[in-house]
Amino acid sequence: MKAYREAIWVIGSFLFLILAFFFLLSWGPIVDRFDVGSGLAKFTAWMSYGLLKVLSEVVGFPLHKNGTIMGSGAFEVDVAPACSGAVPMSIYLSAVLAYPATWASRRLGAGLGIGVILIVNILRVTALFLIGLYFKQIFHETHVYVAQSLVICVAVALWLFWATRYADAPQR
Secondary structure, X not given: OHHHXXXXXXXXXXHHHHHHHHHHHHOHHHHHHXXXXXXXHHHHHHHHHHHHHHHHHHHHOOOEEEOOEEEEOOEEEEOOHHHOOHHHHHHHHHHHHHOOOOHHHHHHHHHHHHHHHHHHHXXXXXXXXXXXXXXXXXXXXXXXXXXXXXXXXXXXXHHHHHXXXXXXXXXX
């Protein structure tokens, strides 16, 4: 019976945390004061632009950036808050925080997850920009179906890695 209660507690905590994160990411009064999605979008655009700037010098394509909008010639993309990685990061953090592990292990998992998801998202935006620039006909499908799924799969795989290696869950 104890195992059932613990499972219900973990699932309930996970669902509560997901709702709390989505509330923080989308509720107007909070977003007006502290917009995590826009902040992450700006950071992702800035980092992706840095990578693309190096590539543009090597390959030789023009590149410009204005806020979260990056472009080359007639092609432009806007790194919107929905492209910031905030949602997969929220789901990952909810899973780490809800899992029955020590707080030291949770801190390790949170730091590892935030770092890896940010890096993967920056690489995703950079790759999507290049796909849009050179293979515009497959940009939409790659953005919607492949790239978003990739970040979600990385978040799930990362959680599984953390949970099996570092979580130190209590033994039954």
